[in-house]
Amino acid sequence: MTRAEKETIVEELYQKLSDTKNFYITDPQGLNVERVNNFRRLCFKKGVEYKVYKNTLIKIALEKLDTDYSSFDESVLKGFSGILFSEGSNTPAKIIKEFRKSATSEELLPLLKGASIDSDLFIGEDNLTALSKLKSKAELIGEVIGILQSPAKNVISALQSSQYTLSGLVKTLSQREG
Numbered sequence: 001m002t003r004a005e006k007e008t009i010v011e012e013l014y015q016k017l018s019d020t021k022n023f024y025i026t027d028p029q030g031l032n033v034e035r036v037n038n039f040r041r042l043c044f045k046k047g048v049e050y051k052v053y054k055n056t057l058i059k060i061a062l063e064k065l066d067t068d069y070s071s072f073d074e075s076v077l078k079g080f081s082g083i084l085f086s087e088g089s090n091t092p093a094k095i096i097k098e099f100r101k102s103a104t105s106e107e108l109l110p111l112l113k114g115a116s117i118d119s120d121l122f123i124g125e126d127n128l129t130a131l132s133k134l135k136s137k138a139e140l141i142g143e144v145i146g147i148l149q150s151p152a153k154n155v156i157s158a159l160q161s162s163q164y165t166l167s168g169l170v171k172t173l174s175q176r177e178g
Helices: 003-019 033-045 055-063 070-075 091-101 125-132 137-161 163-177
Strands: 022-027 049-053 081-086 111-117 120-123
Touching (some): 003 049, 022 091, 033 049, 033 091, 049 055, 055 070, 055 081, 070 111, 070 120, 091 125, 111 125, 120 125
Antiparallel strands (some): 022 111, 049 081, 111 120
């Protein structure tokens, strides 16, 4: 690969990383061609892009970003690396877990090496379960709206269910005064 080709790849990767708030770096080493293709299909089906890059190119692209990814240097950017780009923060983690269920043996591939969720860094395989349980921004907003609406709905339904009792009470009180 020529220097110009590498620079083009780094620039494209930089653009992709800066445009995507969530990305996961995995270790696909040990997956055969059939399993890699199945993993790519699953990612495509779920709306997640998966690409394999050289670690040095990933490192150069990450250095151009505003966030400090130096903690990825030692443990994440070693061996083979594939990157999952996603709009949803938990989608790649769910894909990895779902893909592992289809494994015929005890293999836990691809391995999660690291993830960046809105510039928060997660390093290591042990974060996979926690990342898969993260709620998306839309889910959190929906929950907050539901919580805020709940008391108002309760008051309205209580008033509606007892509207006849309430109107009768008001009528009776108004007749007593006269």
